[in-house]
Amino acid sequence: MGIWETLGLDPKVHRLTALVGGGGKSSTMYAMARQAMDLGLRVVVTTTTHILPHPKLPLTGDPAALPALLAEHRVVTLGTYDARGKLTGAGDPATCLAVADVVLIEADGAKLRPLKAPADHEPVIPPACDAVIASAGLDCVGKPVEEICHRPERVCALLGVSPDHRITPADVASILSSPLGGRKSVGQAMAFRCLLNKADDDQQRAWGEEIKTLLAQQGIDSTITYYTEEERGGLCLF
Template structure:
């Protein structure tokens, strides 16, 4: 079963998807891009924040370049380099829907931390999105908020806990499902899914199943994943 099916999303319907939250966004974005391309679709990978460029994908700096590159390549990155060598958005992602079948957007940053609660200006989800995926890394469970979370003060406020509090599966479910957490700025018409990543041992898989059950009680579909070293960041896919 592919990543689209595991997330209960359909690239023919959910053509524009934003990824938010912590560990797993980039790897999942490229896995989704690969599967969509393998099904004969053209795909744009872009950001409304910042991403590292994928070394195996062509880069378009504007919509005209994007249109030309999509004639020859099934997956193209759209972005412009900033002073740090990262990519920022180079056009309104909604405009890409006229050029490609699928648009995938990294719409949040977590500084490589597995769990976060967003600041006031985060995430940056285009209003035209059809779906949002909120991600968390299962390696956060059992570790303190201060040690493992991005924007730990926001996590503390959301959970009503202090920095020394050890993250539980219930905490992860609470953060992902909260309108102050993973569900922040998700429109009513957008499908909402959760991704529980880094399930690479028995303990983490058990935590993932516990979180998935808690989310299911709220009517939220989630997928449990892990990526091998060579799959992380989609490096082996393109």
């Protein structure tokens, strides 16, 4: 079973999909891009925030160049470099659907932290999105908010806890399901899924199962994932 099926999404239906949260966005985005490519689909990978470019994918900052690049390579990154050497968006992701079968958007940043609550300006989800995936790394469980979370002050406010509070599975479920957390800016027509990543051992998988049950009680579908060192960031996929 591929990552699309695991998430309960269909690349031919959920053509414009955004990824938010922390702990697994890039790895999942590239796994989705690879599977879509293997299905014969043309894929644009882009961002509405900032991402590191994939070293093996062709890159363009000109949406007009996409048709020729997609015809040759099938998966193309759309973005332009900023002063820090990261990519920012180039053009409206929704318009990319005129030339691509699937558009995958990293729509949030977490500075490599596994859990976050968004700031006022985050995430940047295009209103035309068909689906949103909110991710969290299971390695956050048992760690203090101030140590493990991105925007810890937002996490504390959302949960009503102090900075030294240690994250529980219930906390992760609360953050992912909250309209002030993982569900922020997700429209009613958008499919919403949660990704519980970094199930590296039996304990973390058990935490994942507990979070999955809590989310299911709210009618939210989620999946537990793990990426090997080679798979992280999608480096071995292209």
